[in-house]
Amino acid sequence: MVAPAAGTAALFPARLERGLRALRAVGLRPRLAGHARSRGRWTSAGVADRVADLHDAFADESSHAVLCTIGGRLSAQLLPELDFAHIAAHPKIFCGYSDITSLHTAIRSETGLITFYGPSLLGEWAEYPRPLTETVRHFLRVTGEPRAAGRIPFPHxxxxxxxxxxxxxxxxxxxxxxxxxxxxxxxxxxxxxxxxxxxxxxxxxxxxxxxxxxxxxxxxxxxxxxxxxxxxxxxxxxxxxxxxxxxxxxxxxxxxxxxxxxxxxxxxxxxxxxxxxxxxxxxxxxxxxxxxxxxxxxxxxxxxxxxxxDEPAVRPRQDEPKSRPGRDQEHGW
The missing domain is CATH 3.50.30.60 (LD-carboxypeptidase A C-terminal domain-like)
Structure with a gap:
């Protein structure tokens, strides 16, 4: 979990914990980056710290996804300092929205990687008392199944x-x-x-x-x-x-x-x-x-x-077992 823009997680610790619990409830194992709980004046931390968190998250071989805590502003500050070759060499699911658009656009332009415009930890996963079912199901379907997800459902x-x-x-x-x-x-x-x-x-x-x-x-x-x-x-x-x-x-x-x-x-x-x-x-x-x-x-x-x-967004994991557990425990990351 990274905070490339706002430091909102520091303001709402109870909501942060609820979001982490929601991720664990669907079988994921969230881990906070070094400055995910930090808070500066307009951003979570300085440029160097936010860049380091992103580089470390992509390099971490034990993680399969990099999810953003929230949007905010000034994520574009990071673009000139990011090592896009490093990111390309360690492809992972990268998910966030709003101001994170800057990172989606730059990563796609520089690396050709698929990224995921979707729920944030504080905004959606931390919904009270639990995240909305439609949001969770579609996220897991798109990021966790190596097949074309088909028609995007229209909620009622x-x-x-x-x-x-x-x-x-x-x-x-x-x-x-x-x-x-x-x-x-x-x-x-x-x-x-x-x-x-x-x-x-x-x-x-x-x-x-x-x-x-x-x-x-x-x-x-x-x-x-x-x-x-x-x-x-x-x-x-x-x-x-x-x-x-x-x-x-x-x-x-x-x-x-x-x-x-x-x-x-x-x-x-x-x-x-x-x-x-x-x-x-x-x-x-x-x-x-x-x-x-x-x-x-x-x-x-x-x-x-x-x-x-029309096509899958993810590949099967190389270490994926032939006999997979139920969907609540394993999502192919």
Missing amino acids: RIVRETVDWGADHRPRRAERAPTQRVIRPGRASGVLAGGCLPVLRRLVGTRWQPDFRETIAVLETPQSPYDMADAAEDLLSLSHAGVLDGARALVFGWPFRHEQLDDLEYAVRLALPRCDVPTVIGFPAGHTSPMATLPLGVRATLDGGALVL
Whole structure:
């Protein structure tokens, strides 16, 4: 467990422990990196310490995955200092979302490795009293089974209520999931790419500028104070920079608040008036609950509103036994 951005784990020790218990409950053995509990002013620790934690986590032959405690800000600080050859030489499941988009984009660009845009320790695994079943099942299916995961399930419920993480002693209220909107119908196949929209926009003009050619780009937005006018501006910036050129389809995650759906559709139509590729709004990706796990770099197909993962995201472990235990004890890592 690493903290490449915010040091939030230090503020909510009880929530941190609940997340660790949830990982153990599905048969995983979490271990905290050296600065996962640290807290600086805006980040968990300095650049050198956060980089060292990532390098050590990838080099650790006893671990099979590197999961992020939370997003936050300034993970892009690490990019010039990361040894991408070192990361490529020790491929592992790497999972996180939000500001971790910077790391996903750079690792993919520099190494070609598949990474996983999915649940964080504090945000999803530490949900009270336990993580949402839909989130856990899809994460384990995508990361733990060396076969194509198929259609990404569309949950029947959505949880939007915010709670104080220091006093979350009841389950958050769920409501019926909003209807998905197919605003430009069609079918397209390509490599899955994307992440958090404002983070992708901040990478424009850098060595790690996103490249969405021949991809299905999944774009999602953070919570307030970010709004859909911000999304329109970020989409416009990506469009002007040519980042969206050559994308085969666009998929937008649910906005955090239900009433933002109309504004998100308006933002897409306003910023991308000449876009003629299949486009869907309202998908369980990123800052939403339940959350799908997206293997960035895997080939996928969008057909209407269905997004299908067409190939495996992981390989079988070399030491995997011929007779495998039950899924609650072993996930092929």
